[in-house]
Amino acid sequence: MEQNKLFRKSALEKLSSPERLDVLMKVTSPAGWIALWAIGFLLLALVVWSVVGSIAIKVEGKGILIRGGTVLEVASLGAGRINELRVKPGDVVKPGQVVATLSLPDLQQRIANTREEIASLTGQGVSQRAAQSAIQGRLQRQAAELREKIAQQEKLAARGLITRNQVMATRQELTSTEMQLAQGQFTEAGMSNRLDDARRQLRELETQLATNAEVKSPYEGRVIELGVNPGDLVSAGTGVATMEPVSEEIRVIIYIPAQEGKKVQPGMRAYVAPSTVQPEEYGFMLGEVKAVSDYPASPEALLRVLRNAALVETLTGRNAPIEITAALLPDSSTTSGFKWSSSSGPPMKVFSGTICSASVQVASKRPISYVLPIFKRAVGAS
Secondary structure, three states, X not given: OOOHHHOOHHHHHHHHOOOOOOOOOOOOOHXXXXXXXXXXXXXXXXXXXXXXXXXXXXXXXXXXXXXXXXOEEEEOOOOEEEEEEOOOOOOEEOOOOEEEEEEOHXXXXXXXXXXXXXHHHHHHHHHHHHHHHHHHHHXXXXXXXXXXXXXXXXXXXXXXXXXXHHXXXXXXXXXXXXXXXXXXXXXXXXXXXXXXXXXXXXXXXXXXXXXXXXXXXXXXXXXXXEOOOOOOEEOOOOEEEEEEXXXXXXXXXXXXXXXXXXXXXXXXXXXXXXXXXXXXXXXXXXXXXXXXXOOOOOHHHHHHHXXXXXXXXXXXXXXXXXXXXXXXXXXXXXXXXXXXXXOOOOOOOOOOOOEEEEEEEEEEEOOHHHHHHHXXXXXXXX
C-alpha cells in the first residue's frame, strides 16, 4: 500500500489500460483551424487581387507651382544706374506703373553735346549768312555785268570788230561766276540741313531720356522678386523685377527626364508634393496633364519661362527634360482650394513659386503580369 502511494492515480490508470481505444485523438486545436482558415483567405484574396487589381506605373520629376504657366519680367530699356525702386515683393502692379527710376549719364551727356552743337551751328549760321549774302550779291552783280558785256561783244563780233575768241572768254568767265553762285547756295542749304539734323536728334534723345529714365511695367501682376538694388548699374534688357499674373490659376510645370517624359500624354493623372507639405501626412495634390513639350527643353527655353538661372539648375540639373504642364484639380472644401489624395489636405494654403516633386501615372498593370514572366522562366517556357 505504501508503494502504491508513490504513483499518481492517473498514471496507474494508464498502466492498467495502455491502449485506451475508446478515447478520440485530437489532431488540431480550434485556434489552429482559425489560423489555417485565415491564411487560406489571405492567399485567396492575394490571388484575386493579382487578377483584378492594378499597380500604377509612374514617372518622377521636379516642378514648380506657377500662375499662368510662366513668370513675367520687367526689364530696363536703357543703360544706367538705379536711382529708386518703387515696388517691393508682394505688391500688385498695374500696366504702365513705374517700377524703378534710372539715371542715364551717357544719354544726358549726348543731349548736352547736341545742344552745344545746335548753339554753335546757330551762331555760325548767323555770321556765315551775313558773309555769304555779301558774296552772293557781288557775284550776282558780276554775272549781270558779264551778260551785258557778252551781248555787246556779240554785236561787235558780228560787225568784225572783235574776234569770237574774246566772246568765248567772256562766256567762260560768266560760267565760272554762276558756278560760284550755285556753290554758295549749296553751302547755305548744307548749313541749314546740319542744323535741322541736330535739332531732330535732340528731340529723339530727349524722348529717349523721358522713356528710359522710368522702368514701367507692361503687365498687371504681383511682384515675386526684385533683381536689382538702388545704386546698381544696369544695361538695356536687365531684369528689374519678376512678376506673376494675378488673374491666372496656379498650375504646375513638371520637368521629367527625356527618356521617361515622352511616355506622358495629356489627360494623365499627376501627383504633386509641394516642398512645404509632408506627403506622408497629407498626401499629394491631384492634377491633370494639359500639355507635353514635343522636344526636350533647352536651358535657354527654360530660362525664358522661369527667369532664374539658379532655379533652372535646381529643377533640371544639366539635362534637357521634357516640360509638362498640369492643371491642379480644384476643391473648395479644402484650405488650399485644391483636391488632395487625402481627405482634406494640409491646413494651409499653397503659393506660386513653390518647388515641388511630382509624378505622372503613365500606365497600370495587373500584379499577375509580373508573376507570369517569372513562372515562365522557372519552367523553361518560351
